[in-house]
Amino acid sequence: MACLKPILFALLLTLSGTLQAAETPQAKYPDYPSETPAKFVPSTAGFDYVKRDVMIPMRDGVKLHTVILVPKGASHAGILLTRTPYDANALTTHSMSGHLGPMLQGYDNATDIIVEDGYIRVVQDIRGKYGSEGDYVMNRPLHGPLNPTPVDDATDTYDTIDWLVKNIPESNGKVGTLGISYDGFEPLMALFNPHPALKVSVPMNPMVDGWMGDDWFHHGAFRQQNLSYIYEQVASRDNSIKWWTSYHDEYDLFMHYGSAGALADAYGMRQLGFWNKLLAHPAYDSFWSEQAVDKLLAKEPLKVPVMLVHSLWDQEDIYGALAVYRAIKPKDSSGNMVRLVMGPWHHGQEIDEGSSLGAIRFGSDTAKYFREKILRPYLAQYLKDGAPKADLAPVTAYQTGSNQWQRLPRWPLACENGCAAKSRPLYLQADHKLGFDAPAGGDAYDEYVSDPAHPVPFRARPIQPIGYGDGQTWSQWLVDDQREASGRTDVLSYVSEPLTAPVTISGAPEVNLVAATSGTDSDWVVKLIDVYPDQVAEQPEMGGYQLAVAMDIFRGRYREGFTEARPIAANQPLAYRFALPAANHVFLPGHRIMVQVQSSWFPLYDRNPQTFVPNIFLAKPADYIKATQRVYHTPAQASFIALPVVGG
Incomplete structure (x- = not known):
């Protein structure tokens, strides 16, 4: 019996395995295969384009994910390239379709032009984002003191273009690059040591100088609502880590945490390299000035034709395009290399519908034009091979107020060759009046109390987060009715008499503010506003509307220079001078002109503690104090806006 035990045990194991095998679907139904193939190959025979998904090698071996869309039957076609941190797949697959148009419908695609003119569309993930290899650095600086590596966005663009013209047989070897915002920064980087096949560059609303007036700061004041963008853009390669909030109103969110630094710490943002750079560089030191694209391009030869596209109400990058224009236009000896277009749009609206912006109507689709x-x-x-030369003016600018396009010889219409425009002071006067006559008497100043515990909202509450989804109005805030602010006791409003003749301005209004604060630091927000008549027959809801033509913020600690923060002498009238964004506007007869002055613009910008601290990101609750603000308007201490007036 003992010798039978091993045999019985082996038999039991065999039977057990057989039973288990019989219980599995594969064993029970051995001839019932999966209905899903190991690899499915879609049929695209009916498509009007061919899609190629490739990894293009860069000079350091890193490969960048690139989507190429070639119209069926294309031959000798030009290539339009966009490099993006926002997912090349998403930008080329807005709608699954056999037609190219629906695939490209959306952000950063001038779809009608791309499709109707038969261009080969190329969209590439930049280094370190989405499908591309390598390390991501926000607006990666050129090789040099800020970037010790041998690669940057300029070299990556060069290497990409070199590969495209050698590997797309349907092309004519001519490449143009275009894009909006961050994607508009990329066409500018392509201008450094450009590839010979790069024939044209179209930067639209580009990021240029993040400290001076684009995404991160304006004149030293931090745009803290962009914390969510930094968080999502840097925390993961594919932006899969999402910003979160427990508040419906962003005003409440930022007030809860106090400073931008405290909020960032609560969200774990010290893990993010770019945020740590912001913390370390709150002033305009070499970190910022040595990567400012306009300053860098000013030192480069101009080899590629450029069309800079600027939005007059760009709520994100209102500084960059015009800064680059000022930097490179002097190099345009032929007068044909640099073009400027200025439209009545929000950020990126030039590729969308452009007949209105918020409540403002233009009477035609300006973006389509x-x-x-x-x-x-x-x-x-x-x-395009054999295409005629475009009949374009050096500057094509939309004039708001009159609602018409203009062909201009230059921008701005400065005092050159006949003085088409001249600076004309618009004075703050006693009794909250505004006019072109210098102040003659009355009270020396007006005052208000700026309380960090109750900062002035930059728009009506509840304040939405930055976004472009359904129901979101972030893109319209620069044209919001400013009556919300003019009714507050911590906002000073100065208004003219109704105009009897039009006042036309063309250029950047210059703020000359004489003001005092009881604190040792202060912000100054100044707005130039077109006040509509109380009744507007053709659009009744615009009665009394206060339309901001140009407005911006200045952080007082930089009154003596942007490179170093210094405390303000308390209770002393001091001069603050800074430029507002450019305007091309007509104040019509019957309208009035208004100027508003306030000391917070929350939560778009972080609160100034009004006590000088070395780094406002690290301000403590006890640092935030009330301050009495005085704005002067005497003959000896006149506050005014220098308007670039045309024709009078």
Whole structure:
């Protein structure tokens, strides 16, 4: 019996295995295969384009994910390249379709021009984002003191173009690059040591100088609502780590945490390299000035035709395009290399519908006009074989107020060759009046109390987060009715008499503010506003509307220079001078002109403690104090806006 035990045990094991095998679907139904193939190959025979998904090698071996869309039957076609941190797949697959148009419908695609003119569309994930290899650095600086590596966005663009013209047989070897915002920064980087096949560059609303007036700061005041963008953009390669909030109103969110630094700490943002750079560089030191694209391009030869596209109400990057124009236009000896377009748009609206912005109506689709009458012939000139030269003015600018396009010889219409425009002071006067006559008497100043515990909202509450989804109005805030602010006791409003003749301005209004604070630091927000008549027959809801034409913020600690923060002498009238964003506007007869002055713009910008601290990001609750603010308007201490007035 003992010798039978091993045999019985082996038999039991065999039977057990057989039973288990019989219980599995594969064993029970051995001839019932999976209905899903190991690899499915879609049929695209009916598509009007061919899609190629490739990894393009850079000079350091890193490969960048690139989507190439070639119209069926294309031959000798120009290439339009966009490099993006926002997912090349998403930007080229807005709608699954056999037609190219729906695939490209959306952000950063001038779809009508791309499709109708038969361009080869190329969209590439920049280094370190989405499908591309390598390390991500926000607006990666050029190789040099801020970037010790041998690669940057300029070299990556060069290497990409080199590969494209050698590997797309349907092309004519001509490449243009275009994009908006961050994607608009990339066409500017392509201008450094450009590839010979790069024939044209179209930066639209580009990020240029993040400290001086684009995404991160304005004149030293931090744009803290962009914390969510930094968080999502840097925390993961594919932006899968999302910003979260427990508040419906962003005003409450930022007030709860106090300072931008405290909020960032609560969200774990010290793990993010770019945020740590912001913490370490609150002033305009070499970290900022040595990567400012306008300053860098000013030192470069101009080899590629450039069309800079600027939005007059750009709520994100209102500084960059015009800064680059000022930097490179002097190099345009022929007068044909640099073009400027200025439209009545929000950030990126030039590729969307452009007949209105918020409550403001223009009477026609201004964005469609730009794409069809300006962008289309301009791209064709450089990218299509045998295309005629585009009939474009050096500057094409939309004049708001009169609602018409203008062909201009230059920007701004400064005092050159006949003085088309001249600076004309618009004075703050006693009794909250505003006019072109210098102040003659009355009270020396007006005052208000600025309380960090109750900062002035930058728009009506509840304040939405930054975003472009359904129901979100972030893109419209620069044209919000300013009556919300003018009714507050901590906002000073100065208003003119109704105009009897039009006042036309063309350029950047210059703030000359004489003011005092009881604190040792202060912010100054100044707004130039067009006040509509109380009744507007053609659009009744615009009665009394206060439309901001130009407005911005200045952080007082930089009154003596942007490179170093210094405390303000308390209770002493001091001069603050800074430029507002450019305007091309007509104040019509019957309208009035208003100037508003306040000391917070929350939560778009972080609160100034009004006590000088070395780094406002690290301010403590006890640092935030009330301050009495005085704005002077005497003959000896006049506050005024220098308006770039045309024709009078």
